[in-house]
Amino acid sequence: MSSPAHDEVPAAPAGGVSIGAVLRELQTDFPDLTQSKIRYLEQEGLVSPERRASGYRLFTEADIARLRFILTAQRDRFWPHKVIKDALDRLDRGLDVPGLTTPSPEPGPTSPAPAPPAEERGAAPVTDLSASALRRRRGVRLSPLELRERTGLDPAAYTQLKAFGLLRTDSGGKHHADDVDVAESAVALSRYGLEARHLRLFRVVADREIGLTQQLLEPLRRRRARGGTGPDPADREAELLAHTLSLHVALVRSGLNQQR
Structure with missing residues (x-):
């Protein structure tokens, strides 16, 4: 019988926990986290778990806290890897990081959320569909390299997604x-x-929904431009977006249920 893969062992030796245990602990707050993502962050030099002679990774509490800091900075603040590396380097050297009230090389779940760089300040999670959140998200600017570093997207896939307008x-x-x-x-x-060519249908559907939403918003915008009253177009846009997404999910879910 073949031996299990290094990172699939059910328990780690004393002195640390396995990557599987780390995943179970962090997935409550970061449900999209995978072992591959943790390994990628290790390859990027953001976290350095101990390696035993057998090859097993052993994560200490400090390693887990460091991962939590990294994942929070990525999810909530859209920090690229370079900014995260700079922040971690300052913490490791005992220096202050703007936005952290108590500098520590071992930031934990109760530590203040890291403050974003000035050009990225105020980003909001995708699940927040309010008008103010949509405005804050539009203020985020990332270079192509920063986008790839932030998401783990390889250059070839990036090129394909751009080619298909995604x-x-x-x-x-x-x-x-x-x-x-x-x-x-x-x-x-x-x-x-699924590759970029499979996802271009989403671009087509989104463009049609955008066109329909713009038609609905245009009368409100013209009225506001003339000094008239009525709903704020930004608030109406947020409402329409929420209803559109709800309808889309309901239709897909209904279709899948009918296929069972």
């Missing part, structure tokens, strides 16, 4: 926060064998 840069060559979500979704779906 990723788009602004006039300054920067990506907005929504492209982070697109890239992360593409990375997740690639594990099921």
